[in-house]
Amino acid sequence: MHKLGRGHRDKVQQFMAITGSSEKAAVQALKASDWHLEGAFDIFYSQPHIRTVTDSRHLEELYNRYKDPYVDMILVDGITLLCNDLQVDPQDIVMLVVSWHMKAATMCEFSRQEFIGGLQYLGIDTIEKFRDKLSYMRSELKDEQKFREIYNFAFGWAKEKGQKSLALDTAIGMWQLLFAERHWPLVDHWCQFLQVRHNKAISRDTWSQLLEFAKTVDLQLSNYDEEGAWPYLIDEFVEYLTENGIVQRHQN
């Protein structure tokens, strides 16, 4: 992705959102069409897909069941109904996984393409099939690679549209949710530290680097490297932990 210019990156995003394809396929199609979106769609849809065939009529029905009466989107009420049907709490983290599969742009809403495209990708066209798939989706959180993708996805999904950073309260909520799945003992201290010392929105870089931090640095911070190019907030967090005696660091 980083080899692409900004304009191209936008197109890839769009393509993926609309077709529900993978990044690789999107780039392929766009390259083949010399970066014209319409041409890329043609190329994409003319290719055979190996996937579970879903009944598009069922999908339409499902969509219409949850769709908001006034807008062509599934909004909060629709989602509540969906969760009901799925017998799942709306706060359940599995909904995050669902949103991830749908490549939902923002929390608490799904566009038509996101919903239908997502379900197609998952091979779901009934509520029963959806319910069955939930335990699989839960298990995906245990996979290191997927967890990282979902974690990073959560940033863009949870933040306000048009904002660059994630509001602190929302971030804390998300962290509580995510680190319940993948246990990180310092998460509470982290959240407290932010509220006391930072009290501002969280940048994307800080968000993604925090996961790396949680994964690589041990609880005694013995392998924390001051020269390790960690975001400054994390440096301050380490200071906070040592100052308050929460962690005894041995300066080596």
Place this chain on the structure above:
Amino acid sequence: MSAQKKRTFKIEAFKHRVELDPKYAERTWKVLEHAIHEIYNHNASGLSFEELYRNAYNMVLHKYGEKLYSGLVITMSGHLKEIAKSIEDSQGGLFLEELDRKWGDHNKALQMIRDILMYMDRTFVPGNHKTPVHELGLNLWRDNIIRSGKIQTRLLDTLLDLIHRERTGEVINRSLMRNITKMLMDLGSSVYQEDFEKPFLEVSASFYSGESQQLIECCDCGEYLRKAERRLTEETERVSHYLDVKSEVKITSVVEGEMIANHMQRLVHMENSGLVNMLVDDRYEDLSRMYNLFRRVPDGLSTVRDVMTSHLRETGKQLVSDPERLKDPVDFVQHLLDEKDKYDKIISKAFNNDKSFQNALNSSFEYFINLNNRSPEFISLYVDDKLRKGLKGVSEEDVEVVLDKVMMLFRYLQEKDVFEKYYKQHLAKRLLSGKTASDDAERSMIVKLKTECGYQFTSKLEGMFTDMKTSVDTMQGFYANQYSETGDGPTLAVQVLTTGSWPTQPSAPCNLPAEILGICDKFRTYYLGTHTGRRLTWQTNMGTADIKATFGKGQKHELNVSTYQMCILMLFNSADQLTYREIEQATEIPAPDLKRCLQSLACVKGKNVLRKEPMSKDIAEDDAFYFNDKFTSKFIKVKIGTVAAQKESEPEKQETRQRVEEDRKPQIEAAIVRIMKSRRVLDHNTIVTEVTSQLQSRFLPNPVVIKKRIESLIEREFLERDKTDRKLYRYLA
């Protein structure tokens, strides 16, 4: 006549060998032997050189060289043994004399003998790998005399004893010593070294070790060094008089080692007389001596330098943290300059302008000047003071000298951008209040700053000068334009300042008195007429005014006040009494400035053109102000305006520092982007290093701030972290 056969001469070799009869050889030898005896007995006059030579020649010729040679050896050895005995028998002081005399004799004898045996020396000796006669004579002397059991030790002891005595002040026979040591050298440098020099050096070492222990207990540092220097001179002189020249460097290094190297730390740190005391008291002679002595020993100079450095840093640190000193910025800087002068003098007078000392001085200054983060401000205030009045009457060269000295301090500053900010502020005040003493001096300073820091640093400062000049022209044009009207109205002098060049001050608007509004508007119209597209804002917080005032008894005074003060005073033309609140409302001057103005108008003795009730120093909301009819002053012109630049109050300082920090952020970002654009991929630490080195001529960037800027650039998608190595950053096109 019969033909006679001519006879040619033919010389033929002997048909038989002429053998030298061994008896003949023996006889010949005896002649020579006898001659040797005679020579040694000082009876050589009766001998015939020619006969002896011939005899020796014959012996060699007839193959009796060996006999001759060995005979020589035996005979000579025999004599030498006798000589040895006579030397051994000599009493006390005569020992050396006897030795010397006998040596002289031997040399004379040896020369004669060699001459006699020259043929053997030239033909027999080389062919049979024998030692030549002269050398043989020396070796035999060496083995039989010098290295004889009884003589060897006695000789050494005598020599060493004499040297010791001379060292303790006695006078000895130097020429005798010279002869003896020369003798040893003639015998071979290894003889000189083994039999004399080595033990000499050892004994000297223990002598000086003892002496230095003693001296260090009872002398102060300067005294000790003088004595050490004297000893060194003495030893050098000794060598020149009666030792081998090659001994000089060896003996001096012994003295240096024992007297200086072994006591370096103690000398340097000696209480009340050590290096620090010498520095404090400017004892150039002592310092110079120390320098010259210490440079002879390993680590000597570095010891001196290190102590000087730590002392400098300590005193410097105290200087910049002393609250008393910090009360007066000009005094503070003067002290720094004096300290620099002092050490420059020391280094040039006593330390031989040694570059490494100069560097130590520079690094120490750099260290402690930057310990106090107000140094940039204070240095600017010092320059301000000098450019205001301090340089009146001082010649141009002296001006240059002072400014050059200040530039030296400037170079030590890490936060040059802070200096720039203050310099601008102070310059602005000087220019606008017309207080600069010498235009040339001002220009000179700008040139120096430009040379040091480049065009960018001074372009705005120069802009300020340009504005001042342009304003003069503008005013001329303005008044030329006003045909009638000027008459009784107030005269206006406007300086038009270009916003970017002058230090930004939030321009608080205030209400100008009606009396001057007219001419102000006329000016505005005039100016905008000739410069369309520009916007003019009156900087009411920076101007001055001259007002004519008539007091109670009719005494007239001319008051020089600030614009704010003018607004306040003019109100009293239409009211006898006004409260604080009323004044505030009418003028709309911001409260802190208003309070300060009222204080300077009502509470200062000799300047109280207003009267305040109550008479307290503080201004309260309900205070009432009256025009002070009873005001008197011996001066016609009374100055009440705000005065020279002063060091900032705490809140002002905070504000300035904040602004400086804000200004640094874009500079850091620009540096990061420049670096990443050319290098494409870099790790974090390298970026920090590169940024620091790019910006260090202006200020020292804080690594945490650099990190934050990097994160900000990541946010704005100029950079991203590498996907595989999170410590690497990539430049995004």
